[in-house]
Amino acid sequence: MNFAKAPLLALATILGAGAVSAQHLKPEEMIIARQAGYRTMDWNMDKIKAQLEAPADKFDKKLVLNAAKVVQAIANSGMGALYAPGTDKAAGEVKTRLKPEFFDPANKEELTKIAMNFGTQANKLAEVAEGGDQKAIQAQFGETGKACKGCHDKFRAKEKH
Numbered sequence: 001m002n003f004a005k006a007p008l009l010a011l012a013t014i015l016g017a018g019a020v021s022a023q024h025l026k027p028e029e030m031i032i033a034r035q036a037g038y039r040t041m042d043w044n045m046d047k048i049k050a051q052l053e054a055p056a057d058k059f060d061k062k063l064v065l066n067a068a069k070v071v072q073a074i075a076n077s078g079m080g081a082l083y084a085p086g087t088d089k090a091a092g093e094v095k096t097r098l099k100p101e102f103f104d105p106a107n108k109e110e111l112t113k114i115a116m117n118f119g120t121q122a123n124k125l126a127e128v129a130e131g132g133d134q135k136a137i138q139a140q141f142g143e144t145g146k147a148c149k150g151c152h153d154k155f156r157a158k159e160k161h
């Protein structure tokens with residue numbers, strides 16, 4: 001057991017990373033990778049939103065399903081592995097919005113809850129999208145968005161630093 005790596009592994013486990021490893025990545029690469037993951041989820045959430053705002057006869061179920069599957073896949077990809085201790089600070093030129101509170105042991109329980117809830121909501125979104133019912137998707141889209149915001153309110157800073 002390499003104890004120096006233990007905190008990172010513990011955190012990765014909390015965030016559902018399981019056996020996912022990112023130890024070959026430099027801190028700046030972790031920050032870039034997680035920001036890209038969130039950005040890609042955001043883009044796909046926007047695609048779903050646009051469909052939900054479209055008239056019912058223009059509602060594109062297939063597009064919504066594809067977008068929901070991307071969000072689900074990223075949510076289950078083990079992003080916890082991209083949160084090495086110290087990555088709440090800029091790595092060279094690469095800035096981050098991660099709050100130091102993320103690494104505070106006092107917040108561990110809440111972080112676990114937030115991360116697990118997000119996984120649950122993203123899985124449900126994909127499940128409901130499979131069914132293709134616009135109203136059901138609307139409701140679950142709202143829940144998923146709340147799960148994103150729940151984490152941001154607590155662990156994402158307003159500005160990059």
Ligand code: HEC
Binds near residue numbers: 035
């Ligand atoms: C477990 C916590 C958590 C969840 C869940 C989460 N985010 Fe985030 N998000 C963050 C953190 C932390 C950052 C800042 C990352 C950084 O700058 O290193 C961030 C950054 C972002 C960014 C900015 C990325 C950039 O280009 O810098 C977007 C957009 C975003 N999130 C959208 C979403 C969306 C959409 C969802 C839900 C589908 C979501 N996030 C779920 C924690 C979370």
